[in-house]
Amino acid sequence: xxxxxxxxxxxxxxxxxxxxxIRDFFQVKTFRKKELLLQEGQRCHEKFFIVQGCxxxxxxxxxxxxxxxxxxxxxxxxxxFMAFQNGSPAQFSIRAIEATExxxxxxxxxxxxxxxxxxxxxxxxxxxxxxxxxxQIRVRKTYELSKEELYLDFSxxxxxxxxxxxxxxxxxxxxxxxxxxxxxxxKFLS
Amino acid sequence: xxxxxxxxxxxxxxxxxxxxxIRDFFQVKTFRKKELLLQEGQRCHEKFFIVQGCxxxxxxxxxxxxxxxxxxxxxxxxxxFMAFQNGSPAQFSIRAIEATExxxxxxxxxxxxxxxxxxxxxxxxxxxxxxxxxxQIRVRKTYELSKEELYLDFSxxxxxxxxxxxxxxxxxxxxxxxxxxxxxxxKFLS
DNA sequence: CGGGCCTTTGACTGGTTTCAACTTCTGTGG
DNA sequence: CCACAGAAGTTGAAACCAGTCAAAGGCCCG
Numbered sequence: 001x002x003x004x005x006x007x008x009x010x011x012x013x014x015x016x017x018x019x020x021x022i023r024d025f026f027q028v029k030t031f032r033k034k035e036l037l038l039q040e041g042q043r044c045h046e047k048f049f050i051v052q053g054c055x056x057x058x059x060x061x062x063x064x065x066x067x068x069x070x071x072x073x074x075x076x077x078x079x080x081f082m083a084f085q086n087g088s089p090a091q092f093s094i095r096a097i098e099a100t101e102x103x104x105x106x107x108x109x110x111x112x113x114x115x116x117x118x119x120x121x122x123x124x125x126x127x128x129x130x131x132x133x134x135x136q137i138r139v140r141k142t143y144e145l146s147k148e149e150l151y152l153d154f155s156x157x158x159x160x161x162x163x164x165x166x167x168x169x170x171x172x173x174x175x176x177x178x179x180x181x182x183x184x185x186x187k188f189l190s
Numbered sequence: 191x192x193x194x195x196x197x198x199x200x201x202x203x204x205x206x207x208x209x210x211x212i213r214d215f216f217q218v219k220t221f222r223k224k225e226l227l228l229q230e231g232q233r234c235h236e237k238f239f240i241v242q243g244c245x246x247x248x249x250x251x252x253x254x255x256x257x258x259x260x261x262x263x264x265x266x267x268x269x270x271f272m273a274f275q276n277g278s279p280a281q282f283s284i285r286a287i288e289a290t291e292x293x294x295x296x297x298x299x300x301x302x303x304x305x306x307x308x309x310x311x312x313x314x315x316x317x318x319x320x321x322x323x324x325x326q327i328r329v330r331k332t333y334e335l336s337k338e339e340l341y342l343d344f345s346x347x348x349x350x351x352x353x354x355x356x357x358x359x360x361x362x363x364x365x366x367x368x369x370x371x372x373x374x375x376x377k378f379l380s
Numbered sequence: 381c382g383g384g385c386c387t388t389t390g391a392c393t394g395g396t397t398t399c400a401a402c403t404t405c406t407g408t409g410g
Numbered sequence: 411c412c413a414c415a416g417a418a419g420t421t422g423a424a425a426c427c428a429g430t431c432a433a434a435g436g437c438c439c440g
Binding site (some may be wrong): 008010057059061069070080082083084085091114118119121122124125126128129130131132133135136137138139140142143144153175 | 247249251257258261270271272274275281282286304308309311312314315316318319320322323325326327328329330332333334359365
């Protein structure tokens with residue numbers, strides 16, 4: 001919990017006294033490897049701040065293959081935000097890739113929290129601006145680079161992260177097949 | 191200006207009196223067809239609320255082709271948000287597709303505005319959450335659908351919008367070549 | 381009426397997927 | 411701690427979606 005409070009203080013003008021008020025609104029949850037935080041189709045509308053661990057956001061394709069659209073690590077927020085804001089059924093599932101601890105808050109509880117501490121809007125304003133800015137960059141990359149280059153770019157930038165996730169998830173995230181990733185890796189031996 | 195004030199009132203708990211305080215912070219700007227609102231590489235850090243018209247966000251590929259990554263219409267915000275928040279050189283250009291009127295605010299002026307009217311954080315919190323939620327859906331679509339399906343999906347959902355932008359921009363946005371779009375259209379006669 | 385930009389067409393090419401079989405790794409129960 | 415089963419990764423062949431290139435036709439605007 002302190003980790004989130006620190007994060008809020010760091011990225012907004014909310015002071016320690018104020019930030020401490022969030023304690024009652026969040027729920028600590030832990031998940032084991034491969035457990036689901038959120039199930040596609042469900043109506044369990046929470047968002048998650050990751051204290052420790054790693055998750056992926058995915059949906060099920062018609063052919064039954066799970067398509068990963070995002071990962072999230074320590075100090076990131078994650079959720080199906082369309083479902084979160086509209087109360088509609090989730091279009092994505094979220095699963096722990098490792099043992100993971102999160103702070104969870106429902107949409108309703110968040111409303112109460114923001115009513116009690118409106119200063120937090122500043123924090124979330126910045127968080128979503130960052131997330132959206134990152135997504136603009138991501139879209140640019142997916143247009144600009146070939147699948148091969150996408151992988152090389154990613155492995156140059158986040159070599160440590162590659163160790164944390166299985167290859168088939170990485171391939172899915174980058175938008176191609178595990179087989180093709182295998183071929184790329186062979187080509188660049190390693 | 192009233193249009194933005196109405197938008198703020200509609201999407202936040204900011205009252206009319208409060209919202210009216212934004213007037214001094216924005217600049218009305220008008221652009222003719224094909225004029226640039228923002229130039230890649232520049233350091234002119236504004237964000238834009240579109241009052242009337244239509245713009246596209248794009249960057250220049252190595253081969254010299256302009257790659258469109260987004261459009262924006264009336265009542266939408268647009269900018270290179272990474273540049274906006276970091277003060278770094280813009281990675282995108284923005285150009286008017288039609289004659290366009292916007293309300294512009296620089297990062298510095300926005301800070302002053304938010305200091306004066308902190309309640310606006312609530313409005314921007316919601317705006318960015320919506321934008322980010324939409325981008326999650328978009329990523330899902332680009333993974334899920336073939337290029338052909340992407341076009342059909344888009345033309346079913348926004349038939350009116352197709353009339354507003356030239357085909358080569360639509361093709362670019364959807365991630366393929368004008369030639370291929372031509373082929374798709376022929377296939378589905380129309 | 382002319383010029384340039386946009387769109388169409390067709391042939392060829394290649395990056396990437398699909399499928400199927402095989403190998404290697406991993407975790408769980410005996 | 412070992413053995414085994416299922417999961418994850420590798421390989422190769424065949425097929426295809428979509429890009430590239432080049433050239434011609436249509437259309438808008440000065």
